[in-house]
Amino acid sequence: DARVTQTPRHKVTEMGQEVTMRCQPILGHNTVFWYRQTMMQGLELLAYFRNRAPLDDSGMPKDRFSAEMPDATLATLKIQPSEPRDSAVYFCASGLVVLQRTFFYEQYFGPGTRLTVT
Amino acid sequence: AQKITQTQPGMFVQEKEAVTLDCTYDTSDPSYGLFWYKQPSSGEMIFLIYQGSYDQQNATEGRYSLNFQKARKSANLVISASQLGDSAMYFCAMREETSGSRLTFGEGTQLTVNP
Numbered sequence: 001d002a003r004v005t006q007t008p009r010h011k012v013t014e015m016g017q018e019v020t021m022r023c024q025p026i027l028g029h030n031t032v033f034w035y036r037q038t039m040m041q042g043l044e045l046l047a048y049f050r051n052r053a054p055l056d057d058s059g060m061p062k063d064r065f066s067a068e069m070p071d072a073t074l075a076t077l078k079i080q081p082s083e084p085r086d087s088a089v090y091f092c093a094s095g096l097v098v099l100q101r102t103f104f105y106e107q108y109f110g111p112g113t114r115l116t117v118t
Numbered sequence: 119a120q121k122i123t124q125t126q127p128g129m130f131v132q133e134k135e136a137v138t139l140d141c142t143y144d145t146s147d148p149s150y151g152l153f154w155y156k157q158p159s160s161g162e163m164i165f166l167i168y169q170g171s172y173d174q175q176n177a178t179e180g181r182y183s184l185n186f187q188k189a190r191k192s193a194n195l196v197i198s199a200s201q202l203g204d205s206a207m208y209f210c211a212m213r214e215e216t217s218g219s220r221l222t223f224g225e226g227t228q229l230t231v232n233p
Binding site for chain 1: 221
């Protein structure tokens with residue numbers, strides 16, 4: 001049963017500290033997404049990658065957030081320095097985009113990382 | 119402007135009854151896809167059903183069906199024979215041709231199924 005995995009599941013940190021969240025997409029998937037969910041803003045797309053190349057990171061605060069895919073099995077989202085307003089659940093999702101079905105492809109979500117910045 | 123609008127913050131339904139969760143969308147793209155996701159209290163996002171803008175028939179997946187009214191720009195989710203396990207937050211989402219792979223989500227509807 002292939003799943004997207006995310007670590008850590010929970011993270012509590014102090015303001016100013018660096019936070020790194022990791023995601024292992026489903027093997028064979030070529031598209032990876034990072035979302036943030038808060039009560040106020042709902043679900044927001046932060047960034048996504050296709051074949052490890054960043055395609056869109058317009059939803060991400062550039063001054064403190066960075067997203068990378070060092071290899072096909074690992075995506076990272078880093079916040080440095082973290083702030084209390086970054087407290088949220090961060091979801092990673094992956095999907096397989098093929099030419100014939102560019103609209104429909106299911107995004108499989110990971111369990112999320114619940115980040116609390118104090 | 120909101121691209122996805124879910125006007126029902128909360129809905130209640132009796133077990134075994136059907137329930138409709140509303141979703142309206144706003145796009146000028148001729149090609150787009152509409153999705154529904156379920157988020158139980160455990161937090162994971164579960165894909166339920168998809169409707170393409172050019173699909174002639176309404177999508178169905180088991181107890182889930184999508185009432186797609188293109189002219190009205192609505193894509194309501196119908197859950198038949200509700201079960202206690204259906205209690206969750208439900209999100210409508212859209213992918214537009216011009217937005218690449220970006221999925222835009224609505225604010226969600228919290229469904230509670232009563233025994």
